[in-house]
Amino acid sequence: xxxxxxxATTHVRARARQSLVAVLGVATGVGFAIMMSALMQGSQVDFxxxxxxxxxxxxxxxxxxxxxxxxxxRLYASAEIHGLxxxxxxxxxxNPLATMAALEGWMPGAIAPAVNTQVIMSYSGRDVSATVxxxxxxxxxxxxxxxxxxxQGTIRSLYRATNGVLLGSRLARKIGARVGSNVSLTxxxxxxxxxxxxxxxxxxxxxADEGTIYTLAKTAQILADQIGLVNEMRFKxxxxxxxxxxxxxxxxxxxxxxxxxxxxxxxxLSAFRLRENITVLMxxxxxxxxxxxxxxxxxxxxxxxxxxxxxxxxxxxxxxxVRRIFVLEALMIGAAGAALGSLLGFALCLFLGSLEFEFxxxxxxxxxxxxxxxxxxxxxxxxxxxxxxxAGFLPARKAARQHPVAIIRGAT
Amino acid sequence: MxxxxxxxxxxxxxxxxxxxxxxxxxxxVTLVEDxxxxxxxxxFVAVTxxxxxxxxxxxxxxxxxxxxxxGEIRLLGAPTxxxxxxxxxxxxxxxxxxxxxxxxxxxxxxxxxxVMLPMRALGRVGAAEMRERAEAILASLGLADHAGKRPDQMxxxxxxxxxxxxxxxxxxxxxxADEPTGSLDTRSGEQVFRLLRxxxxxDGTTVVAVTHSPEFAxxxxxxxxxxxxxxxxxxxxx
Numbered sequence: 001x002x003x004x005x006x007x008a009t010t011h012v013r014a015r016a017r018q019s020l021v022a023v024l025g026v027a028t029g030v031g032f033a034i035m036m037s038a039l040m041q042g043s044q045v046d047f048x049x050x051x052x053x054x055x056x057x058x059x060x061x062x063x064x065x066x067x068x069x070x071x072x073x074r075l076y077a078s079a080e081i082h083g084l085x086x087x088x089x090x091x092x093x094x095n096p097l098a099t100m101a102a103l104e105g106w107m108p109g110a111i112a113p114a115v116n117t118q119v120i121m122s123y124s125g126r127d128v129s130a131t132v133x134x135x136x137x138x139x140x141x142x143x144x145x146x147x148x149x150x151x152q153g154t155i156r157s158l159y160r161a162t163n164g165v166l167l168g169s170r171l172a173r174k175i176g177a178r179v180g181s182n183v184s185l186t187x188x189x190x191x192x193x194x195x196x197x198x199x200x201x202x203x204x205x206x207x208a209d210e211g212t213i214y215t216l217a218k219t220a221q222i223l224a225d226q227i228g229l230v231n232e233m234r235f236k237x238x239x240x241x242x243x244x245x246x247x248x249x250x251x252x253x254x255x256x257x258x259x260x261x262x263x264x265x266x267x268x269l270s271a272f273r274l275r276e277n278i279t280v281l282m283x284x285x286x287x288x289x290x291x292x293x294x295x296x297x298x299x300x301x302x303x304x305x306x307x308x309x310x311x312x313x314x315x316x317x318x319x320x321x322v323r324r325i326f327v328l329e330a331l332m333i334g335a336a337g338a339a340l341g342s343l344l345g346f347a348l349c350l351f352l353g354s355l356e357f358e359f360x361x362x363x364x365x366x367x368x369x370x371x372x373x374x375x376x377x378x379x380x381x382x383x384x385x386x387x388x389x390x391a392g393f394l395p396a397r398k399a400a401r402q403h404p405v406a407i408i409r410g411a412t
Numbered sequence: 413m414x415x416x417x418x419x420x421x422x423x424x425x426x427x428x429x430x431x432x433x434x435x436x437x438x439x440x441v442t443l444v445e446d447x448x449x450x451x452x453x454x455x456f457v458a459v460t461x462x463x464x465x466x467x468x469x470x471x472x473x474x475x476x477x478x479x480x481x482x483g484e485i486r487l488l489g490a491p492t493x494x495x496x497x498x499x500x501x502x503x504x505x506x507x508x509x510x511x512x513x514x515x516x517x518x519x520x521x522x523x524x525x526x527v528m529l530p531m532r533a534l535g536r537v538g539a540a541e542m543r544e545r546a547e548a549i550l551a552s553l554g555l556a557d558h559a560g561k562r563p564d565q566m567x568x569x570x571x572x573x574x575x576x577x578x579x580x581x582x583x584x585x586x587x588x589a590d591e592p593t594g595s596l597d598t599r600s601g602e603q604v605f606r607l608l609r610x611x612x613x614x615d616g617t618t619v620v621a622v623t624h625s626p627e628f629a630x631x632x633x634x635x636x637x638x639x640x641x642x643x644x645x646x647x648x649x650x
Contacts, residue, residue: 312529313501314510315504315505317505320498
């Protein structure tokens with residue numbers, strides 16, 4: 001064992017009780033830091049995954065982000081047109097099949113057309129507003145996980161009835177409808193349609209389960225009062241993280257507004273980023289407080305060991321050797337605390353993960369979403385070691401700078 | 413017993429030229445003033461004087477623990493002015509051995525570990541040889557049975573002998589002792605004096621010792637007397 005390590009070990013061992021308190025301080029900090037990271041990041045990842053899996057990565061609507069360019073403006077740079085009365089454009093995406101074919105040529109993922117409209121659904125004297133999404137059951141499974149999230153019936157059950165609909169689980173519960181129930185759908189043009197519930201889905205995203213009705217595209221077209229209408233295209237990408245870039249390109253190529261999943265939930269994701277920053281600050285504060293314990297013990301040891309330091313220096317030990325002894329002591333406390341804290345953090349994660357209750361307004365989680373990531377342990381350990389090192393360095397530097405003669409004279 | 417480091421027999425081992433140490437207080441305090449001193453190899457020098465006369469301050473200057481305000485110290489013929497802290501520490505470790513009034517042993521370590529400490533810091537020999545040498549030094553000082561004991565398990569005299577053993581660990585050219593018998597009873601003090609005397613007579617080690625004891629001073633080869641920071645008398649025993 002090296003001299004520095006042996007002296008450091010001896011000092012820490014000789015003050016077992018204080019060292020243990022400092023170790024427990026660091027361990028508590030590391031343990032709770034790991035637990036908080038796992039919980040905060042777990043809930044975020046869980047929610048984002050639910051969003052990414054349940055919903056299309058990009059939604060192309062028939063909205064145009066820029067006003068139509070007039071032919072005269074295209075031809076003449078100096079043309080200025082004022083007082084235009086906009087032509088009432090036919091709803092929907094023009095030439096949807098050609099648009100899909102063009103996008104499929106380069107886009108890394110799948111596309112499905114959809115028809116979107118709003119209705120009031122009535123059943124047993126209850127009225128609720130909902131969004132009807134008309135889909136192609138053959139293409140839809142490629143862009144959302146609706147097919148695998150069916151609780152009753154299948155997506156192909158839509159073919160079984162004339163106006164078959166699939167209801168979100170919460171929506172069905174809200175109005176008391178079941179498979180086989182006949183509901184009434186009233187679109188904006190007030191032409192009521194009777195429909196049969198042929199399935200219940202549960203996507204796990206509260207807003208979708210509470211307010212969405214899936215039906216065949218042609219049924220939705222009747223509700224929207226426009227045969228052949230496709231007012232939405234839904235995209236699923238191989239990599240959801242490139243959705244924003246792909247959406248930009250789709251908008252540029254088609255002239256219609258494409259919105260990626262992260263843009264659509266920007267406010268929520270911003271809130272997550274804010275929460276992430278708060279988490280980092282809190283974890284930093286926890287570990288900083290823990291490092292005060294280390295500072296305290298190393299400071300006490302250096303104070304108690306002033307005479308030994310003077311003797312070691314008088315014998316010929318260099319300043320940096322003396323400094324290393326006390327920094328090493330702090331690192332030993334930090335390392336022991338980090339190791340113990342990692343175990344504590346893991347135990348806390350297991351405990352929290354085992355609790356079961358319902359608490360989210362956005363998803364229907366029943367357990368706390370815990371993310372087990374080695375990065376949390378590595379980060380907490382690294383922060384604990386660095387803060388312990390700094391906490392040890394300050395008294396160590398002071399100790400190493402002590403003039404041996406002053407201490408020897410004082411001691412004699 | 414380890415032999416002293418080979419030194420040139422003719423030139424002085426330690427040489428102080430107009431050595432002055434002034435503490436830069438609001439009212440400056442002169443600890444040592446214009447001290448000229450040359451200590452040859454194999455000499456046993458006793459530094460005497462009343463309290464506050466600058467004996468210990470001179471010793472700390474000679475031992476490179478303190479830096480002079482003026483003047484020069486030559487160690488083994490080489491000037492020490494301009495050496496940085498690390499170089500001075502290295503020189504201390506390899507060339508000098510210290511014994512203080514109190515043993516100043518590291519309390520958590522055994523006698524053997526305390527003696528090995530300077531060897532380990534110097535790092536010139538392997539662990540097995542360090543251990544062997546430490547035990548040999550302890551045995552030569554009559555402490556063979558105490559090698560595994562901690563300081564709190566030994567008497568005052570035994571601790572001071574361990575401190576001497578530690579000072580001898582790296583076979584230094586010079587041992588600087590600051591009142592080595594000051595905290596011991598008469599019998600233990602005599603033992604430590606005999607020990608230092610033997611080191612000079614048997615091994616040719618050079619010893620410079622600060623002392624208040626007339627008996628100790630009388631047993632040295634040379635007596636330097638200080639008053640108010642100045643060397644006022646330098647007397648060699650015939």
